[in-house]
Amino acid sequence: MTNIIIHTFLALLMPPLLLGVIAKTKAAFGGRVGAPFLQPYYDILRLLHKGSVFSTTTTWVFRAGPIVALATTAVAALLMPFGAHPAPISFSGDMILYAYLFALGRFFTMAAALDTGSSFEGMGSAREATYSCLAEPTLFFALITLSRLSGSYSLSQMLANVTPGAWLYAGASLLLLIGGMFIVLLVENCRIPFDDPNTHLELTMIHEVMVLDHSGPAFGIIQYAAALKLFVLGAFFIHLALPFATGNAYLDWGVFIASMLLLAVVIGVVESVMARLRLVRIPQLLVAATILAAFSTLLIIR
Amino acid sequence: MSHGMKTLHNGSSFDRAELPLLDNDSFFQTIPDAIAGGWRVCSYFGVPAAGGAVLYCLMASKERGSLGIISTNVGRSFPSLAASCPQLHLFEREIAEQCLVRPEGHPWLKPVRFQQPLCQGQGFWHDSDGGGLLPSVMDYYRVEGDEVHEVAVGPVHAGIIEPGHFRFQCHGEEVFHLEISLGFQHRGIERALIGAPTHRTMHLMETIAGDTTIGHGQAYCMNMESLGGVYSPPRAETVRGIALELERLANHTGDLGAIAGDVGYLPTASFCGRIRGDFLNMTALLCGSRFGRGLLRPGGLGYDCETDIAGEILKRLESVRVDLTGAVSLLWNTQSVMARLESTGPVKESDAREIGLVGPAARACGMNRDVRRDHPFGIFRMSQIPVITATSCDVYARALVRWLEMERSLDFIVEQLGHLPRGGGYCNRPKGVAANRCAVALTEGWRGEICHLALTDELGRFERYKITDPSFHNWSGLALSLRNQQISDFPLCNKSFNLSYCGFDL
Numbered sequence: 149m150t151n152i153i154i155h156t157f158l159a160l161l162m163p164p165l166l167l168g169v170i171a172k173t174k175a176a177f178g179g180r181v182g183a184p185f186l187q188p189y190y191d192i193l194r195l196l197h198k199g200s201v202f203s204t205t206t207t208w209v210f211r212a213g214p215i216v217a218l219a220t221t222a223v224a225a226l227l228m229p230f231g232a233h234p235a236p237i238s239f240s241g242d243m244i245l246y247a248y249l250f251a252l253g254r255f256f257t258m259a260a261a262l263d264t265g266s267s268f269e270g271m272g273s274a275r276e277a278t279y280s281c282l283a284e285p286t287l288f289f290a291l292i293t294l295s296r297l298s299g300s301y302s303l304s305q306m307l308a309n310v311t312p313g314a315w316l317y318a319g320a321s322l323l324l325l326i327g328g329m330f331i332v333l334l335v336e337n338c339r340i341p342f343d344d345p346n347t348h349l350e351l352t353m354i355h356e357v358m359v360l361d362h363s364g365p366a367f368g369i370i371q372y373a374a375a376l377k378l379f380v381l382g383a384f385f386i387h388l389a390l391p392f393a394t395g396n397a398y399l400d401w402g403v404f405i406a407s408m409l410l411l412a413v414v415i416g417v418v419e420s421v422m423a424r425l426r427l428v429r430i431p432q433l434l435v436a437a438t439i440l441a442a443f444s445t446l447l448i449i450r
Numbered sequence: 451m452s453h454g455m456k457t458l459h460n461g462s463s464f465d466r467a468e469l470p471l472l473d474n475d476s477f478f479q480t481i482p483d484a485i486a487g488g489w490r491v492c493s494y495f496g497v498p499a500a501g502g503a504v505l506y507c508l509m510a511s512k513e514r515g516s517l518g519i520i521s522t523n524v525g526r527s528f529p530s531l532a533a534s535c536p537q538l539h540l541f542e543r544e545i546a547e548q549c550l551v552r553p554e555g556h557p558w559l560k561p562v563r564f565q566q567p568l569c570q571g572q573g574f575w576h577d578s579d580g581g582g583l584l585p586s587v588m589d590y591y592r593v594e595g596d597e598v599h600e601v602a603v604g605p606v607h608a609g610i611i612e613p614g615h616f617r618f619q620c621h622g623e624e625v626f627h628l629e630i631s632l633g634f635q636h637r638g639i640e641r642a643l644i645g646a647p648t649h650r651t652m653h654l655m656e657t658i659a660g661d662t663t664i665g666h667g668q669a670y671c672m673n674m675e676s677l678g679g680v681y682s683p684p685r686a687e688t689v690r691g692i693a694l695e696l697e698r699l700a701n702h703t704g705d706l707g708a709i710a711g712d713v714g715y716l717p718t719a720s721f722c723g724r725i726r727g728d729f730l731n732m733t734a735l736l737c738g739s740r741f742g743r744g745l746l747r748p749g750g751l752g753y754d755c756e757t758d759i760a761g762e763i764l765k766r767l768e769s770v771r772v773d774l775t776g777a778v779s780l781l782w783n784t785q786s787v788m789a790r791l792e793s794t795g796p797v798k799e800s801d802a803r804e805i806g807l808v809g810p811a812a813r814a815c816g817m818n819r820d821v822r823r824d825h826p827f828g829i830f831r832m833s834q835i836p837v838i839t840a841t842s843c844d845v846y847a848r849a850l851v852r853w854l855e856m857e858r859s860l861d862f863i864v865e866q867l868g869h870l871p872r873g874g875g876y877c878n879r880p881k882g883v884a885a886n887r888c889a890v891a892l893t894e895g896w897r898g899e900i901c902h903l904a905l906t907d908e909l910g911r912f913e914r915y916k917i918t919d920p921s922f923h924n925w926s927g928l929a930l931s932l933r934n935q936q937i938s939d940f941p942l943c944n945k946s947f948n949l950s951y952c953g954f955d956l
Contacts, residue, residue, distance in 0.1 A: 178720030267601045271937070274622075341786060344714040349941040351603065352712075422786040424714035426794075427623060427938045 152236045154401055159225040162405070163375035164188035166382065166412040170339075173416025188375065195368030203361060206263050213260025214359075214366045218373040220253035225380045227303055231404030232393035234304040241301045243291045247284070250336070250377070254280055257370075261358035268350045272357035275427070279342070279354065282434035283335050286328045289441035290388075293325055296448045307387040314391070324444035326389045331437035333385050333415075335430070337378045340419040342430055345374075352424075382411050453484045455509065455518030460825035463676040463889035466905065470520050477505070477522035478529050484509055485535050489518065490806055490819075492892065492901045493918040494541035496549035498569030502526055503549035506916075508890060508903055512824045517890055530556035537806030540922060546574060548640075560588050563633040563955050568641060585633035586615040593619040593626050601937065605634050612951035620937055628932040628940075630925055635955035643915040647674065647883060656743050659919060659953030663739075664690070664697045665895025666917070666953075667746040669902040672827060672891035674748035677906065678880020682828075684871040686750035691829030692763075692866050693733060693742050695859040698896040700729035701948075702810075702852040703774065708945045709849055710781055713790040721777035728770045732763050750877030760867045767867075771860055778853050791846035795931035795943035799843060805926045809898020810855065811947055813839045814847035821894035835862050848946040883910040895920060897950065919953030 168185040175182025184190075202210065227246045229235040235242075258276055261269035295301055297318060298309035315322055335342045338355035350357050359370050386407045394400055425433065456470050472480065485491070489509040496503035502525040509518045530553035532539035540562060542553040547561055548568045561575045564585045575583050586605065598621050605613035613634040619627040639654060646654075655670040656663045668690055675682055682690075707722025730740035737745035737753050744752045781787050797807070802815035812819055820837040822830040838854040840847035889904045898920030907913040928947045932940060 174716055175720075178716045179724070180720055267599065270599075271601070271623075340714045347712075347714065349712065351601075351940050352938045419714070420716055421784070422715070423710075423784065423790050425786070426790055427936055429789075 151233045151397065155230055155233065155236055156226075158230060158401075158405070159222070159376065159379065162408070163379035164192060164372065166378055166408065167375050169409055169412035170416040170419065173413050174420050177417070177420035188371070192368045192372050195371065196365050198364035198368075200364040200366055203264060205265055206260075206361075209256070210260045210263040210361070211366070213256045213263075214362060214369040214373065216256035217253040218369050218376070220249040220256075221373050221376045221380060224249040225376060228380050228383050229304045229307050229387070230383050230401075231386070231407070232308070232400040233397070233404075234308065238302050238304040243295065243301060243303050243306065246303055247287055247291065251280070251284070253373070253377075257358055260362075264361045266361065268357050268360060271351075272354055275354045276358060279335055279430055279434060282431055282438070283332050285438045286332045286434070286441045289438065289445045290325050290329055290332075293321060293441070293445045293448050296445070297321075307384070310387055310391045311393070312391060318448060321444040321447040322388060324440045324447070326385065328437040328441035328444070329385050329388060331433060331440075333378075333381050334418070335434060336381055337374065339415055341422050341425045341433075344424050352427075379408070382408055386411060452514075452518055453480045453487065453489075453520075455480070455484070455520050457514070457516045457518045458890060459516055460821070460890065460892045461672040461676055461827050463673070463884070463887045463904075466886045466888050469888055472520055472522050474522055474524060474528070477507075477520060478531060480520055481507055481509075481531055481538070482535055484511075484518070485537075487511075488513055491535070491537050491541065492517070492899065493903055493916055494538060494545070495903075495914070495916045496524075496545040496551065497905070497914045498549045498567070499523065503545070503551045505545065506903070506905075508901065510825060510892070512819060515825060517825065517892070519888070519890070524551055526550075527552040527554050529554055532556050532558070536804045536926075537923070540926065550574070561633070563636045564588075565633070565636050565638070568644075585636070586631040588631065590617045590629050590631075591619070591627060593621075595621075597621055598626070603940075614951050616940075618932075618937055618940070623936050623938065625932045625935055625937050625940070628929045630929055632925070632951055632954050635952040637952070637956070639956045640915065640917065643912055646912045646915065652747065653743075656741075656746075658917060658956065659921075659950040660741060661701055662697065662895045662897065662900070662919075662950065662953065663742045664693045664733075664746060665893050665897075665900050666902070666919075667742070668694060668828065669891040669893045669900050671746050671748045672893070673889040673902055673904045674880055674883070676889045676891070677883045677887055677904065677910075678748065679884065680749055680878045680880045682750040682878060683874040683876055685755070685874060686876050687828045688866050688870055689736065689751055689755045689876075690746060691833070692755075692863050693736060693745055694893070694895075695835075695863050696729055696733050696736075697742060699856055699859050699863075700726050700733070701896045702856050703729060705852055705945065705948050706778055706781065706849060708948070709791070709845070709942065710787065712942045712945050713787055715781070715784065715787050718777050718781045718787075721773065725770055725774050725777065728766065732766060735759050735763060747877060747879075749879040750875070752877075754876040755870060757870075760870055764864065764867050767860065767864060774856070781849070788846065790942070791849060792842070792844060794845040794939050795935055795946060796842070796844045797927050797931045801930055802843070802927060805930065806923050807898075807927045808920045808923045809894070809896075810848060810851045811924050811927050812898065813837065814851045815843045816841045819899075821892045821899050825892050827891070827893060829866065833862065833866065835859070845942055845946040885910040897921060897948070897953075898924065917956060919950055919956075921949040921951075921954045924949050925954065 167188040172182045226237045227235050227242050258273040261273045294306040298306045300306050343354040390407045489511045492510050493508040496505050506521045532542050543562045550567050550571050564583045567573050601618040603616040605615050615631040617629045618625050655666050658666045703722050704726040707719045711719035733742045734740045799815045816839050818839050823837050835858050838851050840851050885908050887906050891902045893900045901918040903916045905913045931943045
């Protein structure tokens with residue numbers, strides 16, 4: 149019970165901190181002090197206090213977009229085990245639900261963007277649809293590999309099975325897998341080199357351009373949902389890359405939090421040392437990620 | 451061959467009686483002939499007259515190192531040369547808008563700034579109740595087809611840039627055509643200058659384009675000095691040169707930082723943002739304004755450059771140079787940045803020559819043109835700065851040319867600050883303005899060639915003061931660079947040109 153409370157507590161409160169850590173890391177590389185670690189919390193609170201403006205050309209779809217995106221991500225957070233602790237909700241086949249909860253959220257975000265009729269948002273939706281199509285196979289190859297390794301269809305068991313011991317006999321496969329999953333982590337969360345969450349240039353955006361017309365609390369919800377998505381997908385990645393368990397429940401929570409912060413620093417470093425890809429190059433990298441994941445599956449099945 | 455033009459050197463003036471007034475046939479034959487003979491058009495404008503206008507065309511020849519000017523009287527229309535000489539197309543539209551004379555056969559006759567004409571009468575473009583048009587209200591070029599779509603950007607942008615309207619005709623992510631419509635910043639500067647100079651005129655000149663205060667200020671000062679018959683002291687010429695190069699350094703640094711920021715490469719973006727401020731602060735040391743306002747005055751300087759100030763700038767330059775080199779080298783040494791810059795937004799050299807690009811954008815296309823060398827003025831008559839060119843014509847070339855120019859400018863400033871001329875004061879104020887004269891001044895601002903042409907009347911007031919900002923030549927280059935490119939690369943191409951909206955809109 150305590151673990152479920154801690155799980156919920158972390159999922160609700162920690163995600164914006166990751167954005168703060170990423171921003172701080174990038175600032176350090178740029179020779180700046182940077183915004184405080186808690187700045188994303190202040191931003192979201194500020195947005196929640198604002199009024200909303202809704203265009204008269206939009207319908208209920210536009211208003212549903214942010215809410216569905218947050219709801220799906222929040223449910224996905226309950227399916228995802230954090231660190232060595234199992235997820236609060238777990239059943240056989242929940243991995244499929246996990247994957248398509250994100251797809252459902254994305255569908256509503258894109259539909260809300262198209263609902264505005266803006267040419268920018270149409271462009272953003274087209275890009276998002278293209279890239280998420282190409283990112284999906286990678287995630288599924290990863291899930292197949294993990295379920296083959298563990299013989300289970302439940303995320304908690306699949307990921308609990310990835311231990312330092314598993315790295316000894318399936319190391320090559322897991323290495324390919326984390327390569328592919330890191331790319332998926334970055335593209336799904338619109339990080340450099342795929343998308344630049346800090347840019348103000350409408351024509352180059354992918355995710356940000358789809359939410360241009362949202363304002364106030366709706367936009368705050370979108371930002372929070374994006375942070376939560378980074379947190380949930382990051383937790384998945386941490387399971388594969390840093391599968392350490394101490395056996396002590398409280399120490400394990402500490403290990404999990406430290407790993408997540410480390411992941412945020414790594415993302416910050418990646419964003420600092422490289423530029424964005426040209427948009428036409430993104431599909432090539434996503435196909436490469438799929439190939440990595442496919443080979444990891446091959447290595448397990450052979 | 452001077453093609454029957456009145457030839458003169460940069461920064462000089464002559465009696466208006468010497469200005470050749472050709473008949474229409476020879477005027478409209480001389481311009482294409484001269485262009486074919488290696489001349490290029492610096493400025494082409496009209497002065498409204500009873501029943502029509504007087505057209506003036508100022509051209510420059512690099513080989514001869516001289517400028518040439520001709521004029522002609524036209525009635526309510528004149529033959530357009532834009533189809534054969536594309537560098538004239540915007541000038542002809544401007545003449546149509548300002549003087550109400552129609553360029554017959556112009557292939558792209560649309561408003562330029564959506565301004566009221568300089569003379570009485572109704573413009574060619576007006577809305578139903580007889581008023582002038584609002585900016586960007588015009589017929590745009592459209593591509594029709596099933597999968598073709600139009601994207602309109604601006605005039606309100608997300609960034610802190612000036613207002614402009616951009617229409618993209620796209621097929622998916624690919625741009626077929628970009629049309630740019632400006633005029634939102636029109637303040638009527640040219641109209642305000644009719645009947646000048648007054649004590650306000652210098653301040654107006656400094657605000658033509660706020661980031662090119664020195665470039666435009668210097669051109670105006672040159673005109674006032676040649677019209678007033680004075681020479682500015684050597685010390686003033688040297689400090690003007692230093693200020694011009696500091697302006698170039700500050701803006702080029704900002705541009706490289708902005709290019710890095712657009713591709714999401716933060717280290718260079720952050721460092722260049724800071725270093726740009728360092729250069730601006732050096733200009734502030736000279737005159738108290740980070741943008742150089744008040745430094746230049748007709749006849750010399752508004753403030754003397756004391757020895758301790760020169761020493762302080764030299765000291766700061768040393769450390770800034772190290773930081774700048776580090777920040778910019780990061781850009782060249784990062785593969786992912788180079789992959790974004792290379793072969794993005796190319797302008798073919800032949801196209802660049804035809805549309806008459808100037809400044810770093812032209813030099814990035816391999817065109818070896820620089821007013822500081824071709825038509826030297828001020829300190830550049832004594833001390834030359836090598837001209838930098840690149841050949842790849844893309845965003846990378848435009849960034850590279852900027853960086854190499856900055857290195858030369860740094861060398862130049864260090865050399866000049868080391869031995870500032872002494873004696874002779876810092877300002878010889880011109881006593882008045884000569885009547886019935888024509889004065890021409892060209893300077894190389896950081897965006898490229900700035901052209902100021904003054905025509906005075908019998909009382910020594912400006913009958914017309916024509917300003918041509920480099921952006922006026924270069925906006926067409928930005929539109930061409932987007933052909934068959936990704937629409938997502940537009941911000942990057944835009945930054946690599948970094949043109950002025952208010953310098954264009956006047």
